Amino acid sequence: MTEKLYYKSAYLKEFTAQVLECTEADAGFDIVLDKTAFFPEEGGQGADTGTLGEATVTHVFEKDGIIHHLASIPLSGEVLGKIDFAARFDKMQNHTAEHILCGVIHKLHGLDNVGFHLGADEVTFDISEPLTKEELREAEELANRAVFDNIAVECYFPDEAELASLDYRSKLELKGNVRLVRIGEVDLCACCAPHVKSTGEVGSIKILEVMRHRGGMRIWIAAGARALRDYRMNKENLGEISAALSVPKSEAAEAHARYMQETDKLRLELKAARRALAEEKAKSVRSTDGNAVCLTEGLGMEELRHFVNAALPAVGGILVALTGTDGDYKYIIASNSVDLTKEIKQINQALSGRGGGKPNAAQGSFATDLESIRRYFG
Numbered sequence: 577m578t579e580k581l582y583y584k585s586a587y588l589k590e591f592t593a594q595v596l597e598c599t600e601a602d603a604g605f606d607i608v609l610d611k612t613a614f615f616p617e618e619g620g621q622g623a624d625t626g627t628l629g630e631a632t633v634t635h636v637f638e639k640d641g642i643i644h645h646l647a648s649i650p651l652s653g654e655v656l657g658k659i660d661f662a663a664r665f666d667k668m669q670n671h672t673a674e675h676i677l678c679g680v681i682h683k684l685h686g687l688d689n690v691g692f693h694l695g696a697d698e699v700t701f702d703i704s705e706p707l708t709k710e711e712l713r714e715a716e717e718l719a720n721r722a723v724f725d726n727i728a729v730e731c732y733f734p735d736e737a738e739l740a741s742l743d744y745r746s747k748l749e750l751k752g753n754v755r756l757v758r759i760g761e762v763d764l765c766a767c768c769a770p771h772v773k774s775t776g777e778v779g780s781i782k783i784l785e786v787m788r789h790r791g792g793m794r795i796w797i798a799a800g801a802r803a804l805r806d807y808r809m810n811k812e813n814l815g816e817i818s819a820a821l822s823v824p825k826s827e828a829a830e831a832h833a834r835y836m837q838e839t840d841k842l843r844l845e846l847k848a849a850r851r852a853l854a855e856e857k858a859k860s861v862r863s864t865d866g867n868a869v870c871l872t873e874g875l876g877m878e879e880l881r882h883f884v885n886a887a888l889p890a891v892g893g894i895l896v897a898l899t900g901t902d903g904d905y906k907y908i909i910a911s912n913s914v915d916l917t918k919e920i921k922q923i924n925q926a927l928s929g930r931g932g933g934k935p936n937a938a939q940g941s942f943a944t945d946l947e948s949i950r951r952y953f954g
């Protein structure tokens with residue numbers, strides 16, 4: 577069994593240890609030490625990183641009480657271990673934050689934590705039933721009050737008798753050698769991970785997102801520097817939005833909603849105006865028994881469709897409505913007398929075109945010049 581130094585102190589950054597085993601692994605060397613401060617991947621929390629001697633430690637896992645370190649080079653004898661403590665402390669803050677919030681939710685609503693993930697970028701936990709926005713806000717409020725109260729976080733191994741007498745949160749039915757994490761009256765939970773020594777070190781706890789998940793809810797949180805990063809990101813984005821809308825940050829959402837309403841109204845007006853323009857242009861199509869080729873500059877495909885609908889009664893043969901320039905024309909071809917399903921293949925072949933449609937209308941593009949198109953339909 578590897579001696580777990582992180583249980584003596586979660587704040588141990590450096591240690592010396594003896595290399596007991598060094599074997600070649602898939603991506604480096606698997607190092608077993610007599611003792612270690614590296615916390616392995618366990619209980620939803622990612623492994624510590626750092627160095628052992630000159631080697632970089634990229635992964636740490638535990639198997640049958642033995643902790644394995646995946647190192648970049650082989651090692652032997654006595655080595656100095658250094659863990660990336662900034663990353664570790666960040667995990668301690670966020671893991672403790674999760675305990676506080678889950679403890680509060682458990683006390684308020686009797687809900688269980690049924691899932692936990694603490695990675696480098698994200699902290700999530702799952703609860704057995706969904707909570708309302710107001711309930712989440714209340715839990716967040718109380719969790720932060722527990723931070724302000726700077727309550728001691730005690731990690732200990734109770735004996736069997738004491739364990740049996742305690743009511744603690746746990747994802748599994750546990751027996752023997754159970755490590756408990758007590759946060760005053762806020763929470764008592766079985767957990768193997770390193771935590772901060774008092775809640776004040778958590779900094780602050782913010783619920784970022786929630787999502788319905790397996791009949792319950794998944795909750796994203798951020799504490800410590802992660803909460804600060806999230807605050808900065810939000811502030812910068814909100815700052816840009818409020819500056820663009822020329823309103824204070826506190827009024828940005830309302831101003832944005834107004835702006836979107838105005839935009840929607842303008843979009844509808846623009847659509848109607850474009851349709852009217854297309855229909856106006858269609859009036860200039862002269863009545864003919866033959867074909868008509870019309871270049872309608874400045875119209876999009878939707879307006880082109882309105883143009884065709886309005887102009888088609890004047891055309892006895894095939895109406896070709898184009899938009900674009902030589903070499904790149906978009907077309908809508910329509911006819912009340914010719915079956916286009918047969919014609920369109922031939923038309924496309926002759927005019928470097930692609931596209932198709934129904935018997936009375938087709939849509940596509942021509943990679944040729946206007947002169948050739950006119951000549952073909954002339």
Ligand SMILES: [Zn+2]
Pocket residue numbers: 671675766767768769
């Ligand atoms: Zn935990």
